[in-house]
């Protein structure tokens with residue numbers, strides 16, 4: 001602790017000497033004195049005085065006036081002034097002293113104990129005040145550091161989002177090409193061996209897409225951008241669909257697969273079907289991955305219902321390798337796997353269950369895992385789901401290959417896409433539907449083509465060199481020719497980020513399709529936006 005400067009102002013030298021002697025026992029103070037109030041004022045200005053003991057009766061400037069002068073100046077107003085007086089202890093003097101800004105009184109003849117006790121207590125107060133000031137400075141500094149850290153984190157989050165958007169675009173564009181060609185090959189006349197190759201290629205590109213989707217999902221959830229969308233659907237049919245898909249996969253691994261459905265389950269419900277499927281298929285896919293022999297069961301139970309609110313438990317049980325007890329807690333954290341030997345043997349990113357946990361929270365549910373190492377595991381998802389009556393809007397779904405769809409009456413389509421594989425694939429699909437297709441590689445060429453010929457539809461990639469799809473759309477929507485500028489435009493974007501898709505609508509796109517897309521979805525979007533042509537709505 002630093003020493004405190006204490007000033008004694010008294011017109012009588014002997015008083016100063018006796019007071020100084022009295023205070024000399026108090027440690028950590030420098031005593032400075034003066035018999036002249038004017039000189040004392042200068043000292044207060046020049047030196048860092050914390051306490052002033054001020055005699056009241058002085059010629060020229062009395063103690064009250066001196067303290068008032070101290071208090072009226074911002075450089076000296078912080079000084080604690082204690083009046084030292086021989087005059088009466090009457091209230092009017094006391095009040096005058098306090099009004100002038102003094103904090104206390106000492107009465108002559110001075111009582112040594114009281115004097116020392118008072119001065120010591122004010123020194124303590126000053127030290128406390130100093131500490132408070134220091135703490136405030138530190139607080140202010142850490143507040144600034146915190147604000148900066150927040151800014152940095154926000155900047156990092158934005159950079160991550162931009163990076164993910166770009167990465168997703170860069171990876172999705174070639175996957176889109178690969179998957180499109182796979183679709184095309186599937187409709188070609190192939191021998192059984194070639195069909196097997198194509199199926200393997202299809203599986204590999206689907207896995208690649210799943211990984212990129214997982215990375216995007218976790219970052220969307222983390223940045224609060226994951227949207228939950230409730231819709232009416234047939235719950236029992238959805239569960240039986242799992243039976244079909246996974247029984248086939250399980251049989252390929254010589255595993256049994258069973259689905260046990262509780263009779264009390266509601267048939268039709270309102271929930272986020274996509275996310276529910278994601279959670280259950282994640283559990284089942286893991287079980288398939290980590291089970292070499294035995295059985296996988298999907299058990300769906302109606303735990304209870306209050307009115308139309310059903311508490312439903314989805315359990316996936318397997319007879320697989322199991323998980324060590326110490327790992328069970330960790331596996332719902334991002335990038336965590338049971339143990340690192342597992343990654344080497346089975347692969348995986350460790351994101352699946354982290355996504356499942358976060359999705360379950362978004363859906364107001366709960367996930368948990370039980371396992372006996374070496375014997376098997378059990379994963380559950382429990383949530384409340386609303387029962388509904390059969391949806392009347394539900395259209396009967398027709399399952400067709402894109403090659404089986406009705407022709408599109410020589411629709412003239414301008415395709416602006418810089419990626420050769422994608423434009424090749426788009427042209428092929430459009431030609432299969434009897435469209436006339438012209439392909440250009442950037443926004444400028446798209447504008448030139450749009451000006452000089454007549455088109456019924458533009459399929460516009462958003463990211464292109466020289467002029468982006470967004471800029472080209474803006475130009476088209478500003479065209480002087482009313483007939484031309486209202487041409488239907490569907491943007492094709494590899495970005496799954498909602499704001500980027502939103503941006504496409506804002507510049508004037510009629511619809512957006514993500515990459516990779518299902519050819520039937522593209523067909524449906526074309527027919528929807530070129531309404532005069534075809535009203536079919538087909539599900540692939």
Ligand code: ADP
Nearest residue numbers: 286287290322331337338348349350351352353
């Ligand atoms: P990954 O993509 O690595 O499988 P997950 O998040 O889906 O990521 O799973 C994390 C870890 O949990 C896995 O690596 C594995 O160790 C363990 N795990 C998940 N499901 C099972 C299961 N059914 N049987 C054994 N271990 C499992």
